[in-house]
Amino acid sequence: MNLRFLDTFVWVARLGSFRLTAEKLSTTQAAISSRIAVLESELGVQLFLRDSRGVSLTAEGHRVLGYAERMLATQRELHEALGHGQTLEGRLRIGVMDTVIHSWLDQLIAAVTQSYPAIELELTADTALNLAEQLARGQLDLIFQTDLLRAEGIRNLHLASYPVRWLVASDSHLARPYANLAELAGERLITFSRHSRPHQDILGLLQREGIAEPRVCCINSVAAIIKLMGEGFGIGALPPALVIEELARGSLMPLPLAGPPPFDVQASWHGGAGLALSEAVVALSQTVVADWCTRLGPERALPVLV
Structure with missing residues (x-):
């Protein structure tokens, strides 16, 4: 079974769209459709229901999703165990509110560039409400904003609080x-x-x-x-x-x-297998924000210790 096709299936399931998946994986919508068709033929089941609103998982698709995520996670763990884990590379779409731009964003970009030079960052600046909507629609991978987002597949990390x-x-x-x-x-x-x-x-x-x-x-x-x-x-x-x-x-x-x-800052991102880019940048953001808060002092910024 082609693990790249499984990865494509997982992304279509997350984003609910062949078009958004094609944008995410830097390929064409026709290529995404072809991969899903091959996977459906190999498994002998229909994975998605298609309508004017997009695509959604069938009952069989829900069952396959759990196995696909575990297989992709096992592949990553195997590479790491053998000492030649895959280099983090690819495009990461990050959304930030204006407050982050005026505080520690430049330091995070510098840290990502130094630690993961093969990652390409695509930045979007917008309000917290708009960023949350874009994350939910799959147009962004990771956002920094004010609210704890409660949605399936979304993870949150409270990074800091700024006294006002x-x-x-x-x-x-x-x-x-x-x-x-x-x-x-x-x-x-x-x-x-x-x-x-x-x-x-x-x-x-x-x-x-x-x-x-x-x-x-x-x-x-x-x-x-x-x-x-x-x-x-x-x-x-x-x-x-x-x-x-x-x-x-x-x-x-x-x-x-x-x-x-206080003014809170949260990191919110899509969780699951195959999302090492987001996880790596979130981990870096913890360090960057904690250092920034320490330099400013508790009367100006308080890091969240986890």
């Missing part, structure tokens, strides 16, 4: 004492994109204080939030880890009020 503070431009009219959160909420507040985890956390915090209609401005760009804060447009809710230089030179300052809940 209320921040203002030091020379603006907003840089003044506030008696409480209600007084603060009388000004315009700037946070991340609408319906994101930080946005929901801020709304929840304000609602618990009885503040029903705050003026919240949602921005999906960290650079834009920092610029607007610097121009005195509003009070930002942002991790100090993202504005280290601005705080150091005094152009931004934190307000002495308790901030919103």
Whole structure:
């Protein structure tokens, strides 16, 4: 039995699409269809049901999937036991939210390039909600975002938490004492994109204080939030880890009020046999993020120790 055809079968089962599998394996949709047809002929069963929405496993396909994943895992273990494990290579599609771009992404890319030079990284920047949808549809292999994703075949790892503070431009009219959160909420507040985890956390915090209609401005760009804060447009809710230089030179300052809940960063990826690229980069990200948090200090970033 051709193990490459089994690997193709596993990817079609994961992604639910011949087209997405062809993109993932850098081949044509016709080649994917041919491999599945050969496998179905050899096994004597139909593996997929095809309709306008894509493909789904038949009952026989579900049974075959478990065996296929174990066979691929056994192949990998055999190579490793013989001391000539396969070099990690191929394309890994990573999705990142803007916060990661402004913190440790460059260090992760450097670490991947040094440790696994044969891996080709394809990066997508988007909001956490959009990244989660693209991961579910199989358009991304690994994402770094804010939420724990609960879906079949998806694994999660909590990498770090960033404390969040209320921040203002030091020379603006907003840089003044506030008696409480209600007084603060009388000004315009700037946070991340609408319906994101930080946005929901801020709304929840304000609602618990009885503040029903705050003026919240949602921005999906960290650079834009920092610029607007610097121009005195509003009070930002942002991790100090993202504005280290601005705080150091005094152009931004934190307000002495308790901030919103911490900003979490999760790694989420498709788990299973044949996904060594994702697993390797997730392991590297743990080390990179832990080192980054240690350099910043606990008041700015807290690594999750596992």
